[in-house]
Amino acid sequence: MPEIKVQNGNMAAATGAALCRPDVIAAYPITPQTPVVEYLTQFKADGEIESTMSEVESELSAMSVVTGASLAGSRTFTATASQGLALMYEPYFRASTLRLPIVMAVVNREMISPQTLWGGPQDALCVRDAGWIQIYVEDNQEILDTIILAFRLAEDKGVLLPVNVCYDGFYLSHMSERVEVPDQASVDAFLPHYVPEHIKLDPIRPMSVDPLTNGYLLTEYRLRHTQGHQRALKLIDELDAEFANQFGRSYGGLVEEYCNTDSDAVLVTMGSMTGVAREAVDLARARGRKIGLLKLRAVRPFPGARVVKAIAGRKAFGVVDRSVSFGWGTGITFQEIRSAMYGEGSNIPAVPMIGGLGGEDVTIEHMMLAIDCIYKAVESGLSNETVWLNKEIDIM
Amino acid sequence: MKYISDYIVPIGPEGLYIIDTGKWRTRRPEMDIVKCKKCGTCFLYCPVHAVKRHEDKSYTIDYTYCKGCGICANECRFDSIEMIPEEGDSDA
Amino acid sequence: MNIYEKLAMQEEMISPGISACVGCNVELTIRTVMRVLGPNTILAIPPGCMGGVGVVGWDKKSGSKTPVFFPLLDNVASMLAGIKLYYEHIGQKVNVVAFAGDGASADAGLQCLSGAAERGDKILYICYDNEGYMNTGYQRSGTTTKGAWTSTTPVSRQGCGGKKQDKKDFPMIMAMHDIPYMATCNPAFIKDMVDKVEKAMAVEDGLAFLYVYNPCLTGWGIQSDKSIESARAAVDSNFAPLYEVIDGTFKLNYQPKEIIPVKNFVSYCKKFSHLNDLEIENLQQQTDSKWHRLQMLCEMG
Numbered sequence: 092m093p094e095i096k097v098q099n100g101n102m103a104a105a106t107g108a109a110l111c112r113p114d115v116i117a118a119y120p121i122t123p124q125t126p127v128v129e130y131l132t133q134f135k136a137d138g139e140i141e142s143t144m145s146e147v148e149s150e151l152s153a154m155s156v157v158t159g160a161s162l163a164g165s166r167t168f169t170a171t172a173s174q175g176l177a178l179m180y181e182p183y184f185r186a187s188t189l190r191l192p193i194v195m196a197v198v199n200r201e202m203i204s205p206q207t208l209w210g211g212p213q214d215a216l217c218v219r220d221a222g223w224i225q226i227y228v229e230d231n232q233e234i235l236d237t238i239i240l241a242f243r244l245a246e247d248k249g250v251l252l253p254v255n256v257c258y259d260g261f262y263l264s265h266m267s268e269r270v271e272v273p274d275q276a277s278v279d280a281f282l283p284h285y286v287p288e289h290i291k292l293d294p295i296r297p298m299s300v301d302p303l304t305n306g307y308l309l310t311e312y313r314l315r316h317t318q319g320h321q322r323a324l325k326l327i328d329e330l331d332a333e334f335a336n337q338f339g340r341s342y343g344g345l346v347e348e349y350c351n352t353d354s355d356a357v358l359v360t361m362g363s364m365t366g367v368a369r370e371a372v373d374l375a376r377a378r379g380r381k382i383g384l385l386k387l388r389a390v391r392p393f394p395g396a397r398v399v400k401a402i403a404g405r406k407a408f409g410v411v412d413r414s415v416s417f418g419w420g421t422g423i424t425f426q427e428i429r430s431a432m433y434g435e436g437s438n439i440p441a442v443p444m445i446g447g448l449g450g451e452d453v454t455i456e457h458m459m460l461a462i463d464c465i466y467k468a469v470e471s472g473l474s475n476e477t478v479w480l481n482k483e484i485d486i487m
Numbered sequence: 488m489k490y491i492s493d494y495i496v497p498i499g500p501e502g503l504y505i506i507d508t509g510k511w512r513t514r515r516p517e518m519d520i521v522k523c524k525k526c527g528t529c530f531l532y533c534p535v536h537a538v539k540r541h542e543d544k545s546y547t548i549d550y551t552y553c554k555g556c557g558i559c560a561n562e563c564r565f566d567s568i569e570m571i572p573e574e575g576d577s578d579a
Numbered sequence: 580m581n582i583y584e585k586l587a588m589q590e591e592m593i594s595p596g597i598s599a600c601v602g603c604n605v606e607l608t609i610r611t612v613m614r615v616l617g618p619n620t621i622l623a624i625p626p627g628c629m630g631g632v633g634v635v636g637w638d639k640k641s642g643s644k645t646p647v648f649f650p651l652l653d654n655v656a657s658m659l660a661g662i663k664l665y666y667e668h669i670g671q672k673v674n675v676v677a678f679a680g681d682g683a684s685a686d687a688g689l690q691c692l693s694g695a696a697e698r699g700d701k702i703l704y705i706c707y708d709n710e711g712y713m714n715t716g717y718q719r720s721g722t723t724t725k726g727a728w729t730s731t732t733p734v735s736r737q738g739c740g741g742k743k744q745d746k747k748d749f750p751m752i753m754a755m756h757d758i759p760y761m762a763t764c765n766p767a768f769i770k771d772m773v774d775k776v777e778k779a780m781a782v783e784d785g786l787a788f789l790y791v792y793n794p795c796l797t798g799w800g801i802q803s804d805k806s807i808e809s810a811r812a813a814v815d816s817n818f819a820p821l822y823e824v825i826d827g828t829f830k831l832n833y834q835p836k837e838i839i840p841v842k843n844f845v846s847y848c849k850k851f852s853h854l855n856d857l858e859i860e861n862l863q864q865q866t867d868s869k870w871h872r873l874q875m876l877c878e879m880g
Contacts, residue, residue, distance in 0.1 A: 114668050115661060143668040145660060148694035155654035155691060159661025162648065163621075165668070167661075181651050182658075190496045251495070290496045292646045292662060294619045294673060299499035299641030300648035303630075308492055308638055315495040492639065504633050504640035506596035527583040531769040532807050534607035535595065540587035552595045556602030557804030570804075 093277070093338075098270040100263035103231040104170065104196045104256070105130035106270075107238030109140045110278040111194070114165040117145040117156035121175040122208050123260035124198040128170070142168075150175035154182040154195075161191040162292045162300060166242065166285040169193065172260060173200035173214040180218065186253045187222030188316065189301065190289060192245030193253040194238060199227075199362070200260040201449050209450025210260035212362060213414045216390065216423040222316060224254040224323055225391045229365045231268040233342055234258050239278055240330055246285045249322035259413075261450065262363040273338055281337055320392035327389055345394035347386040348401050350376060354383025356465045357401060357408040361387040361424055364413060364446075364453040371458030382462055387424055395431040402428075403435055407468040409442035411453065411461050411480070421445070421477050440468040446480030456484050508535065512555025514570045516548055522567035529559035529568060582770040589614040594642045597632040602803030604766035604810055605629065605707050605793045609678055611769060612705060613643070615776045620674040621662055622647040625655045625683035629707075631714040634678075655679050656786075657691040660700035667701070674703060674780060681708040681722040685749045696756040699785035706788070708749065709795035717798040721747040725865075726858050727799075728850040738853045748869065750790040754824040760787040761824040762832075767811035771821060771832060778823075792819035800849025809847035816844045817870040818862075822877070829876040841866050 098106065105127050108116070118128045134140045147153045150171050157167045171179065176197060186193050199212040212227060219225055224244065228237050234256065241254040258264065292300055304312075328344035335341035350372055351357065360368040365386045372384045385401045385408075387394075402408045410429075412422020419426055421443035429441050442464050447453040457480040464478050494500075516529075523546070530538040530546050537553040538546050548559070560568040592613035599606035605628055613620070622645055624630045634642040635649050650658040655677045663675040677684075684692055684706040695702060711729050712718040719729035719742050726741040734740040754761045759782045762775040772791070779787035794801055794809045801809050813819040814833065818841055821833040841863045845851040851859075 115664050117661065117664075143664045145664055145700075146698065147657065148697070149690060151654060152657040152660075152691050152694055155650070155657030156661035156664065159650075159658035160665040161661075162658075163662040163665040165661075165665040182654055185651075188496075289494070290498055292621050292648060294621065294646060297500075297618075297641070297644060297646045299636040299643065300646070301497045302499040302504070302636035302638060302641065302649070303633075304497050305638055308497070311490055311492050312495070312497055314488075319495075494639070499636040499639050499641040501639045502641070503594040503644070504636040504638075504642055505594050506598050506633065508596045508598070511601065530583060531586070532607065532766075534599070534603055534610070534806070536591055536610050540583060544583075554601040556806065557802075558602055558806050561804040562807055 092274055094272045096270050096272050097267050098231055099265055099267045100231045100234050100258050101126040101198070101265070102130055103235040103270050104238060104258070105134065106272055107235035108168045109134050110273065110275060111168070111239060111242045111282055112166065113142050113168040115145070115157065115160035115167050116142045116169065117147045117153045118169045118171065119147050119150045119153045119175060121150070121172050123200060123210070123264045124170050124172045124175070127196060127198070150179040151182065154179035154186065157193055158182050158186050158189070158191055161193055162189070162290065164287050164291050164293065167193050168195070170196035170198065172198040173202050176214050176218065177202065183218065184221045188312065190251040190319065191253055192251055192285065194241045194245055195253065195255055196238065197255050197257045198260045198264045199257050207449045210262050211413045211448060212257060212259070215255055215257045216414050219391050222252070223391065224252050224320070224389070225257060226254065226389050227257045227361045227387065229363055229386065231263060231270050232340065234263065235270055235272065236334065236338065236340055236342070239281065240334055243282050243330060244323060244326055247322070247326055250319050250326060251289060252319045252323065259363040277337065324392045324394065342388060343386070345389040346397045346401065347388060349384040349386065351383030351385060351401055353381060355381045355406050356469050357383045357385050357405050358462060358465060359385045359387060359408060359410040359424070359428055362413065364411065367453055367455060367458050368411070371455055371462060374455070374459065375462045380462065380466065382465065390424065390427065393427055393431065398428055398431045399435050402432060402439065405439060407440040407442065407465050409444055409461055409465040409468070411444045411446055413447040413453070415445060415448070440472060440474045442468050442475040442478065444478040444480055448481070451481045453480065457481070460484060508552045508554050509550055512553060512573045514555045514557070515550065515553065515573045516557070516559050516568045517571050518548055519567045522565050524565050526564065528562050528564065532558050532562050534558065582773060585773065586611070586614055589617065592616070592618065592644050593634060597634060597642060599628070599632045600797045602796050602806040604806045605709060607766050608707055608791050608793060609634065611772060612678070612776055615773055616674050616676060616780065618645055620645045620676055623650045623655050623659050623677045623679070625650050625679045625688065626652045627680035627683055628709070628714040629678055652683050653687040654691050655683050655688050656695035656700070656702065656704060659702040660695045660698070663700060663702050677702065677704045679704070679706055680713070681706060681710065681720050681749065682712045685721045685747055693756065696753065696758050696786045696788070701783065701785065703779050703787045705791065706749065707791045707793045709793045709798060711795065711798055713795050713798040722749055725862065726851065726854050728853065734853045741853065745865065753788045753790070757827055758788055759785040759826055762789055763819065763821055764789055764791045765810050765814050765819060765821060766791065766793060767807045767814065768821060768833065775823065794848065798850070801847050805847055809844070812839060812844040812847060815839045816841045816866065818844050818866050820870060820873055822873060828880065829873070831873070831877045
């Protein structure tokens with residue numbers, strides 16, 4: 092029987108991970124992820140999990156221990172945030188190119204400098220081309236559920252890719268919500284045992300792992316890697332349906348649309364700010380605007396087809412990003428969305444918006460302003476310069 | 488699409504990668520079995536393990552991978568190994 | 580059983596043809612060590628000489644009969660720790676071994692190694708110190724001896740230069756982690772090396788560390804036939820002494836019958852050929868004071 096609990100995001104992540112029975116866990120504390128490590132070590136101390144834990148001395152070591160264990164055949168879990176993710180970039184990249192089905196929670200935090208601790212997906216978005224699957228979630232229930240889904244997705248024989256489950260630091264990690272925790276038996280039924288066949292360091296079946304490799308072979312490995320992502324595109328939607336069937340909760344798969352069937356313009360968000368966006372969309376609709384909401388979940392693999400389907404035929408779309416793509420001067424997911432719209436929707440006016448950096452709140456007012464900007468584009472038929480929401484409305 | 492490899496990841500499960508290092512040498516060690524006192528020093532120090540120990544405790548040099556470094560000749564305490572120019576007849 | 584019988588009856592684990600330099604004593608070391616470790620071994624070879632010469636293989640082939648892989652330069656010990664933790668988790672015994680150069684151990688990889696030593700991860704870490712990043716063209720490392728020519732501490736046309744800083748005393752640093760077993764080795768002392776590998780394999784309560792001093796023929800400018808002779812000179816001059824630290828107790832393994840001057844060891848290596856008398860005297864003094872410190876530590880019991 093599932094249990095209803097009050098959990099903050101970090102506890103939801105730790106609970107989700109524990110239910111998946113990882114063999115080896117190694118994580119290094121960093122704000123706002125630290126409680127994840129603490130909760131897991133407490134579970135172990137209390138005998139609630141059987142995982143072997145390693146108290147590593149940095150994130151470089153955390154990802155190294157976890158990739159080593161995965162190469163030996165282990166199911167593994169780890170977690171980090173911003174600076175930690177940056178520090179582990181070397182072993183992070185090869186976790187995906189060695190096709191190791193590791194699941195890592197990233198408690199999204201703004202990158203230093205300036206000195207900052209607060210939430211935002213700049214950290215994980217900056218490494219989106221390192222080959223991992225990346226899914227960004229909206230609330231604590233989704234954190235727990237997506238971690239379970241992540242192991243199932245990662246270990247699928249057609250995917251075999253590591254997965255980042257990303258959630259906003261402080262907004263989710265340190266905020267408590269009602270969370271339904273599935274029972275162990277249900278999770279065991281959903282998640283079969285992991286048996287690696289494609290790569291293993293084991294004297295019973297000796298092989299060299301990662302020998303010096305010529306370009307013609309590297310090309311093939313990269314090609315096969317992209318095929319793993321292609322498979323994941325399908326599987327993320329399929330697994331969402333299976334999960335809904337077994338546990339009663341659906342998140343839409345690669346993306347979720349809200350009030351979008353009859354919309355004439357679309358607001359695109361990602362992460363915890365989607366909650367505010369839903370409220371704003373309800374308010375705008377009550378005032379007669381037919382705005383729809385597109386919540387981006389998977390950034391890698393990028394759900395191009397589903398994004399096009401959600402936005403095509405509308406009169407404008409706007410993306411509120413909690414990140415910056417330096418050099419473009421827009422947010423990062425704006426670039427991804429606009430790129431997906433090339434072709435079928437390339438004449439639809441696009442409004443890039445940036446808000447909520449460094450822990451600044453994205454409020455109802457900001458979202459209403461975002462919707463206003465989108466409708467200005469509907470009227471003018473033209474794309475916009477980047478709107479910096481927090482500069483437009485100074486709530487201090 | 489045709490693939491050169493069946494593997495989806497960089498692994499090397501198809502046996503040993505062996506370089507023909509015997510072709511490198513410009514000189515070869517020649518052992519005088521009369522002077523050889525079977526002390527085993529050359530056996531311990533050959534970096535490619537070309538010196539083989541036999542059941543009767545004697546030692547011979549297998550030239551297949553010998554690079555001609557001269558360690559065996561230099562370390563031999565009984566002057567029983569001499570480095571001579573490699574003339575190319577590697578079947579000796 | 581004597582050392583000759585022992586080594587002869589054990590199977591060669593490394594590919595017979597690897598592109599190590601002619602006379603390379605690191606090749607001798609890895610072949611010897613792997614004969615002792617045997618097939619139930621998972622071997623980590625970071626970027627460096629042994630990786631470069633083909634011990635991890637090329638394309639679809641391997642350089643070892645045992646499982647072998649390339650960790651990154653900076654995470655050897657941590658990757659091995661992860662492997663070992665999983666095998667302990669499932670109750671399967673296996674040797675988990677690093678064969679890493681000084682770059683991967685004392686410089687870029689020091690953090691992970693230090694962490695693994697402190698946590699007591701049950702791995703066998705073998706560091707071969709050829710005093711530089713030799714595979715990539717002889718760049719200096721933290722364990723390069725003071726005054727040595729390297730490609731990043733070159734000697735001027737006027738004959739001055741070389742590394743300005745002292746050699747990091749890496750085996751001592753590892754001994755101070757209070758690991759169960761630390762030992763220094765030398766390719767000129769094979770029986771001593773084999774004994775130490777066996778002792779290291781038997782360690783069950785933490786990290787075992789072996790430090791091998793390997794004069795690099797190409798990087799230091801040593802004649803190939805003098806490969807073992809120069810290594811022996813390093814020991815006989817007390818420059819690279821042979822000692823063990825077992826659960827914190829220091830033990831000297833070899834006392835030279837006749838201590839030779841450091842100058843003799845230095846004379847084998849072209850990388851020192853520009854040193855003046857004062858610089859060589861400085862090396863002698865450093866060697867003497869380190870030897871004295873080692874003797875005091877051994878006397879402590």
